[in-house]
Amino acid sequence: MSKLVVFSLSLFLIxxxxxxxxxxxAHQMPDAEELGASIRVIHASPATAVISVKPRTSFxxxxxxxxxxxxxxxxxICVISAVVIGQTYTCQLQGDVISTDTGLVMTVVGITRAxxxxxxxxxxxxxxxxxxxxxxxxxxxxxxxxTLIIKPEIR
Amino acid sequence: xxxxxxxxIFSLCFLGFLLAACGGGGGSNPLPPPSSSLSxxxxxxxxxxxxxxxxxxxxxxxxxxxxxxxWTGSITTSGSKSVPVTQTTTFSISCSGxxxxxxxxxxxxxxxxxxxxxxxxxxAEILTNSTVELSWASQNTKSCKGTAGIAESIALTGKxxxxxxTQTTTFSIxxxxxxFDPVRATAQVIVSATFDxxxxxxxxxxxxxxxxxxxxxxxxxxxxxxxxxxxxxxGFTELRTSSGAAVPSRYTDREGxxxxxxxxxxxxxxxxxxxxxxxxxxxxxxxxxNRNPVNTSAETVRERYRPYVNSSAEFTPDTRxxxxxxxxxxxxxxxxxxxxxxxxxxESGAYAIIDYVSTHQQFLSDARNSVxxxxxxxxxxxxxxxxxxxxxxxxxxxxEGIVPSSGxxxxxxxxxxxxxxxxxxxxxxxxxxxxxxxxxxxxxxxxQDPLILIHEMVHYSQRWLMRKTTPAGSxxxxxxxxxxxxxxxxxxxxxxxxxxxxxxxxxxxxxxxxNFRVSRRDYSQVIEASTQGWFQERTISSLKWKLFDPTGSxxxxxxxxxxxxxxxxxxxxxxxxxxxxxxxxxxQQNPSLTGAIDALGTDSKITFAGxxxxxxxxxxxxxxxxxxxxxxxxxxxxxxxxxxxxxxEKAEYNKLSNRRYLRFDGDGITxxxxxxxxxxxxxxxxxxxAPRVAGIIRNSSSLTTGSIVIPSxxxxxYIGECSVxxxxxxxxxxxxxxxxxxxxxxxxxxxxx
Numbered sequence: 001m002s003k004l005v006v007f008s009l010s011l012f013l014i015x016x017x018x019x020x021x022x023x024x025x026a027h028q029m030p031d032a033e034e035l036g037a038s039i040r041v042i043h044a045s046p047a048t049a050v051i052s053v054k055p056r057t058s059f060x061x062x063x064x065x066x067x068x069x070x071x072x073x074x075x076x077i078c079v080i081s082a083v084v085i086g087q088t089y090t091c092q093l094q095g096d097v098i099s100t101d102t103g104l105v106m107t108v109v110g111i112t113r114a115x116x117x118x119x120x121x122x123x124x125x126x127x128x129x130x131x132x133x134x135x136x137x138x139x140x141x142x143x144x145x146x147t148l149i150i151k152p153e154i155r
Numbered sequence: 156x157x158x159x160x161x162x163x164i165f166s167l168c169f170l171g172f173l174l175a176a177c178g179g180g181g182g183s184n185p186l187p188p189p190s191s192s193l194s195x196x197x198x199x200x201x202x203x204x205x206x207x208x209x210x211x212x213x214x215x216x217x218x219x220x221x222x223x224x225x226w227t228g229s230i231t232t233s234g235s236k237s238v239p240v241t242q243t244t245t246f247s248i249s250c251s252g253x254x255x256x257x258x259x260x261x262x263x264x265x266x267x268x269x270x271x272x273x274x275x276x277x278x279a280e281i282l283t284n285s286t287v288e289l290s291w292a293s294q295n296t297k298s299c300k301g302t303a304g305i306a307e308s309i310a311l312t313g314k315x316x317x318x319x320x321t322q323t324t325t326f327s328i329x330x331x332x333x334x335f336d337p338v339r340a341t342a343q344v345i346v347s348a349t350f351d352x353x354x355x356x357x358x359x360x361x362x363x364x365x366x367x368x369x370x371x372x373x374x375x376x377x378x379x380x381x382x383x384x385x386x387x388x389x390g391f392t393e394l395r396t397s398s399g400a401a402v403p404s405r406y407t408d409r410e411g412x413x414x415x416x417x418x419x420x421x422x423x424x425x426x427x428x429x430x431x432x433x434x435x436x437x438x439x440x441x442x443x444x445n446r447n448p449v450n451t452s453a454e455t456v457r458e459r460y461r462p463y464v465n466s467s468a469e470f471t472p473d474t475r476x477x478x479x480x481x482x483x484x485x486x487x488x489x490x491x492x493x494x495x496x497x498x499x500x501x502e503s504g505a506y507a508i509i510d511y512v513s514t515h516q517q518f519l520s521d522a523r524n525s526v527x528x529x530x531x532x533x534x535x536x537x538x539x540x541x542x543x544x545x546x547x548x549x550x551x552x553x554x555e556g557i558v559p560s561s562g563x564x565x566x567x568x569x570x571x572x573x574x575x576x577x578x579x580x581x582x583x584x585x586x587x588x589x590x591x592x593x594x595x596x597x598x599x600x601x602x603q604d605p606l607i608l609i610h611e612m613v614h615y616s617q618r619w620l621m622r623k624t625t626p627a628g629s630x631x632x633x634x635x636x637x638x639x640x641x642x643x644x645x646x647x648x649x650x651x652x653x654x655x656x657x658x659x660x661x662x663x664x665x666x667x668x669x670n671f672r673v674s675r676r677d678y679s680q681v682i683e684a685s686t687q688g689w690f691q692e693r694t695i696s697s698l699k700w701k702l703f704d705p706t707g708s709x710x711x712x713x714x715x716x717x718x719x720x721x722x723x724x725x726x727x728x729x730x731x732x733x734x735x736x737x738x739x740x741x742x743q744q745n746p747s748l749t750g751a752i753d754a755l756g757t758d759s760k761i762t763f764a765g766x767x768x769x770x771x772x773x774x775x776x777x778x779x780x781x782x783x784x785x786x787x788x789x790x791x792x793x794x795x796x797x798x799x800x801x802x803x804e805k806a807e808y809n810k811l812s813n814r815r816y817l818r819f820d821g822d823g824i825t826x827x828x829x830x831x832x833x834x835x836x837x838x839x840x841x842x843x844x845a846p847r848v849a850g851i852i853r854n855s856s857s858l859t860t861g862s863i864v865i866p867s868x869x870x871x872x873y874i875g876e877c878s879v880x881x882x883x884x885x886x887x888x889x890x891x892x893x894x895x896x897x898x899x900x901x902x903x904x905x906x907x908x
Contacts, residue, residue, distance in 0.1 A: 033631035041547075056631075067666065069597040074668045102555035103543060105597040109667050115372030117674045119665040121598050122545035123557050131554075131575065138447040142463070147502045149484040150426065150467035 035062070037108045037120040047104040047124040048094040059083045059110040059118070064091040067105025067121065071096040074107075083110075097126045100134065189215035189252035193260040200240050201334040202266040208246055209235040212258065215250035222246040222261075240266045270296045272330040274305075274340040280347055280477035282420050284319045287344050289326055296330035302339065303327040320346045350472060352394070353414040353480040354426055356387040356407050358503040358510065359487035361603045364662055364673040375673040377603070377664045379489040379496060386411025387485070387506050389432045389513040394424040395466065406433060409517070423469040426483050430463040430505035434516035438531045442505040445537035445553045445576070445591075454571035456535045456553070456589050463505040496596055498540040504594055504602035508536055511608040518655050519616055522714040523721045531619040535589040542591070543598040551578035553591075561599055562592045564611040566618050588615065599665045606652045606661040613648035621720040622732055632676065632693050636778045638814060639689045639770075639787060640732045646695020647720070653678055654713045659700045679704070688760040689734050689770075689787070690777040698734075698759045702741075708751045718744055728768060729869040731788065731816055731844070735770035738763035769818055779812050783900075788871070790818040791905050793827065801875045802900040814875035819843070821869045828908035831874070834901055843872035874903055 036054035041047070051064050062083055065076040078091035097104035103123040110118040189212055196207040208226065211233040212218055218233075220226045225238045226246050238246070247261035272293040281287050292312045293299055300307050304326035305315055311330070323345045331337035362378035388409045394402040402424070407413045418424065431441035443460035453459035465485065473479055488500035512534075537553060544561030551558045551569070554576025568584040590611045592601045601607045626641045632649060653659055659679035664671055678697045681687065687694045702711045719725055719740035730736055738756055742749045742763070756763030766772040770787045777784055783802055791797045802812045821827065831841065 039545075063667070065668070067597045068669065069595075074666070076668065101597075102541070102552075103546065103557050105543060105545070105595070107666065109665075109672075111372075113372070115374065116676070117665075117667075117672055119599070119663075119667070119672075119674060120545070121543075121561070121665075123543040123598065125546060125550075125552065125555065125557055129555065135447070135554075138444075141499050142444055142447045144463060144465040144502070146468050147465045147486070147500070148426065148428065148467035149486060150470060151482040151484065152470070153480040153482070 033120075035059075035108055035110050035118050035120050037122075039106065039122045041124055042092075043094075044124065044127045046094055046096045047106075047126075048092070049106060049122070049124060050090055050092050051106060051108060051122065052088055052090045053080070053108060053110075054088045055083055055085055055110065057118075058085060058112060060113045062089070062108065062110045064093065064108050065106070066093060066095040067107050069097055069101045069105055071098055097124075099126075099128065099130070100137070102126055102129050102134070186252065186254050187214055188254045188256055189213065189250045189258045191215060191218065191248055191250040191258040191260045193246065193248050193262050195246065195262045195264050197264065198262075199265045199267060199333055202268045203239065203241055204266070205237050205239050206264050207235055207237045208262070210248050210260070212248075212250040214252040214254065215258065216252050218248050218250040220246070220248050240264050242266050267297075267332040267334040268295045269335050270294065270330050270332050270338045272296065272299065272328060272338050272340040274326060274328055274342045276326070276342045276344045278344070278476055278478070280345040281320065282350060282475055282477050283321055283346055283348050285346075285475040286319055287317045288314055289317060289342065290314045291328050291340065293328075293330040293338075293340075295332055295335075296338075297332045299328055299330040301327075302329045303341070317344075320344060322346050345477065347477045349417045350420050350477045350479055351414055351416045352418055352424065352470070352472070353412060353478070354392060354407070355480065355482045356390055356392065356411045356413070356428065356485070357384045357482065358387050358485040358506045359384055360503060360507050361487065361664065364675070375662070375675055377671050377673055379487065380491065380494075382487045382489065384484065385507075385510060387428075388510050388517070389434065390506060390509055391429040391431045391433075391462075393427045393429070394418070394470075395427050396422055396424060397469070401427075418472065420472045420474050423471050425466050425469050426481070427464060427466040428483070428485070428506065430509055432509050432513050434513060435520045436516060436531060438516070439533045440509070440512050440516075440536065441533075442508045442536045442538055444505075444539050446539040446541055446556050448554055448576055451554075451574055451576070454573075455585050455587060456537060456569075456572070457533075457587060459553075459572055459576065460535075460537060463502075465502050465506075496600075498596070501540045501594075504540060505538060507602050508538060508592070508608055511605045512536070512612050514605075514655060515609045515612040515616075515651070518651070518713065519620065519717070522717045523620070531615075532586075532588055534615060535587070536592060537589055538592040538594050538602060540594045540596075542594045544593045545598065549580075551591075552576065553578070556595070558591050560591075562590065562601055562607065562611065564588065564590045564614045566614065588618075590615070596666060596671075599663065600671075601663075604663050605656060606649065606663065609652040609655060610645075610648040613651045614644070617644055617648070617720075622726060630692060632696070636690050637692055639734065640816075642690060642692045642695055643732055643734050643737070646692045647699065649678075649692070649696040650699025651713075651717075653696065653700045654703050654716065659697075659704075686760075686778075688775045688777060689773065694759050694761065695734060698755060698761070701755050701758070702752075708755065709745075709748050711745070711748070715745060716741075724768075729866065729871060730768050730818070731871040731873075733768075733770055733788070734761050735763065735766045735773060736768035739766065739768050777812075783812050788816040788818050790820070791829070792907065793820055794907050796907075797905045798902055799874055799905065800900055800902040814840075814873045817843075817872040817874060819870050819872065821866050824867075830906045830908060832904045832906070841872065841874045844870050 034057045036056050037051060039049050039051050041049045053062055062080040063076050064078040066074060068074045077093045080089045093106055095104055103125045106122045108120045191212040193210040200206055215232045218230050220228060220230045223244050232250060243265045245261050245263045247259060249257050249259045251257040274289060274291045277288040289305060296311055299309050299311050301309050304324055305328055325341055325343045327339055327341040329337045329339045359382040362381040362383050364375050365378050367374045367376050387407055390407045391404055392407055392413050393404045394415050402415050405413045433439050441462045444463055445460050448459045449461050450459055467483055470481060485503040485506050486500060487503050488497050490497050539556055542556040544558055546557035546559050548559050553572060565588055568586040570579045570582050570584060573579055593599045594602055626644055630637060630641055630645045659677055661676050663674045678700045701707050702709050702716050719737050722740055724740055728736060738752060742752050753764040760775045762773045773787050789799050799815045801815045
């Protein structure tokens with residue numbers, strides 16, 4: 001056996017919570033981890049990234065593409081068929097987000113033979129996003145006056 | 156001889172015929188037709204009384220009676236008879252003689268029952284100086300009269316409009332018949348200077364999904380065209396006046412109704428909703444618009460963002476009625492012309508969230524008989540129609556609506572927000588839990604999905620109502636090979652929505668190209684190519700459904716199913732949350748169902764039969780070898796050494812193998828010290844569930860000495876290769892353990908000191 005490292009420790013504590021005090025370890029939505037999707041961003045603008053998938057369950061097809069907020073609308077970039085569980089597939093995508101949006105969405109959709117779906121999306125923040133203009137716009141949208149439909153009782 | 160007799164008879168008959176034929180020409184007069192008469196000794200009787208019928212006839216040979224069961228059939232041609240009268244009856248006779256026509260006679264006898272009368276105002280309550288229309292009706296009455304507020308001479312039924320009323324007034328009428336005491340009907344009309352307004356608040360949500368069979372395979376799509384309407388439970392509601400003053404706020408009830416009293420009919424009111432609620436446990440939960448910071452120097456979610464506020468057009472009161480009502484509908488924001496959801500009109504989203512969380516809190520409150528631990532913190536939910544997930548790892552850009560996950564519940568807190576609404580990477584944590592939800596059509600419309608919201612709310616409840624220790628991190632409903640305690644917590648978080656919606660089917664809406672799709676899961680079914688067991692989140696959710704299933708073998712109520720989690724054993728047990736402890740407690744609480752619960756466990760590939768709270772008898776493998784997986788919880792000896800091995804790569808699913816669970820026995824007195832050895836170049840990551848003890852220190856990548864007191868009942872912990880464990884449970888950005896490639900398998904030796 002190679003050299004043993006002896007940690008002169010006693011058991012140490014992380015407070016009384018199983019979850020350390022950290023936002024990033026929050027309880028996440030049950031995302032479609034079964035797609036085994038990950039992203040590597042190459043450029044922020046135009047948004048360029050490589051999405052890898054390593055499916056953990058059976059899919060007949062996986063589609064990877066630009067989301068609906070891309071300039072020019074949604075676009076399927078890669079279609080992976082005859083998907084093998086555990087195999088890694090990669091897809092390079094490039095696109096621009098519409099100028100008023102905060103980030104470009106890239107989507108991964110897995111479809112099983114029975115038609116069931118799993119989806120996982122990524123967002124690449126928009127470096128050219130106009131924070132000031134967006135805040136003004138959001139303020140305008142948030143007034144909420146006369147947005148409810150009122151129906152007096154009819155007698 | 157016979158021939159002669161026949162001739163004689165024939166001759167007699169012929170003679171008779173001739174006599175009859177010539178009779179009209181003179182000789183004896185024919186008999187006149189019969190006549191009859193019928194009379195009654197009384198024309199009115201008390202119902203059930205009797206009357207004597209007397210009848211006679213002339214030229215009649217037979218008479219027949221009809222009209223009641225006691226006055227029917229053949230009777231003599233004259234006579235008298237006493238008959239009972241239970242209801243108003245027409246008695247008749249018909250007498251026939253040798254000459255037609257028959258004669259008929261009849262007499263009616265009225266039977267009086269107890270009189271009844273009703274008097275109904277058009278409004279039970281009216282405003283001062285208004286009139287009311289009074290309607291009355293009576294039965295079994297011969298006469299009626301007004302006795303208060305109504306003209307004396309009135310018909311048996313009718314209507315009358317009152318004079319303008321200035322005070323609460325009682326109206327009355329009196330009706331009678333000859334055989335009973337008069338009956339009185341009264342109606343009080345309350346006259347008020349103020350009115351009550353009842354709001355019925357409903358929100359629109361996407362309708363039941365539809366199957367698009369134009370694609371192969373068929374695709375399920377959301378139904379925005381025909382939204383459903385649901386009552387907003389426990390929504391915060393106000394009435395605002397033109398002067399800006401607001402009537403004291405109220406919360407809607409479960410049916411979405413709320414009544415404001417004492418309103419001035421001369422003023423106009425604007426119904427206003429705010430996206431916040433006060434749960435049955437007294438916890439304030441607010442849906443905040445993180446895309447519109449109201450104070451960019453504020454560092455906390457609560458101070459930086461505000462709830463959504465929505466109002467309707469002004470309501471002009473009816474100046475006559477003291478009880479008024481309106482329905483308020485919060486629109487989904489779907490434009491039927493363009494066939495698109497319009498983000499700027501998606502008003503119902505924030506309120507759908509409020510309704511789902513209120514429903515969840517009520518459900519749990521009902522399930523635990525309203526027992527509250529009383530320490531639940533207020534909760535914020537940040538949502539906007541442009542919120543996205545899938546952002547950079549570790550970057551929480553709340554003002555921009557981009558975070559790493561599609562949504563998450565922050566159990567313990569977060570770091571302060573900077574001027575751009577981005578969570579800082581350093582600094583103290585703000586102990587204020589919040590849930591982030593995606594809402595973007597480009598990403599996922601989560602507010603339309605009770606599964607997602609309630610799933611996260613269950614985590615909030617697990618943390619504050621069940622156990623203080625809950626696992627976290629990425630996970631998957633249909634993925635496999637998860638850590639058993641992660642599977643349990645996540646599986647329960649998905650199982651509870653199934654019970655609330657009383658359906659094993661869940662749906663999520665997400666965009667695919669220019670369209671939307673619905674991802675549907677049926678938790679009553681085993682999925683294709685799936686391995687069930689304690690390592691699969693979906694198995695736990697399905698088991699919850701099987702226990703609840705109204706057609707299943709146990710048919711447990713939600714309260715029974717959730718009772719183990721609220722039990723003292725669960726909350727204080729020295730073992731880590733696990734499915735075997737749940738099964739053991741459930742059987743203790745429902746001893747008559749032990750066999751059925753064991754069978755459901757076996758059906759789900761989880762060993763309940765004969766098992767203890769530490770899962771010692773579990774034998775179903777995950778994706779590892781027996782030696783790598785069992786025992787699922789390793790008991791650390793109080794003397795000598797114990798070896799524990801963990802294996803796996805970063806982010807690999809079998810977190811059990813990455814992170815091996817430990818059982819420590821304790822005597823409650825001794826501060827037990829262990830040393831741990833491992834292979835060169837590895838760093839053990841160790842957790843022990845015990846109160847913090849002075850002198851215990853942790854820093855970024857090394858472990859330092861210290862000691863702990865094992866509680867008298869023992870406790871649990873885990874160990875794993877640091878970077879692997881951290882990948883699954885701890886934010887790598889914080890780099891607790893460094894980031895390097897771990898060996899395929901790492902063994903650790905615990906030596907009791």
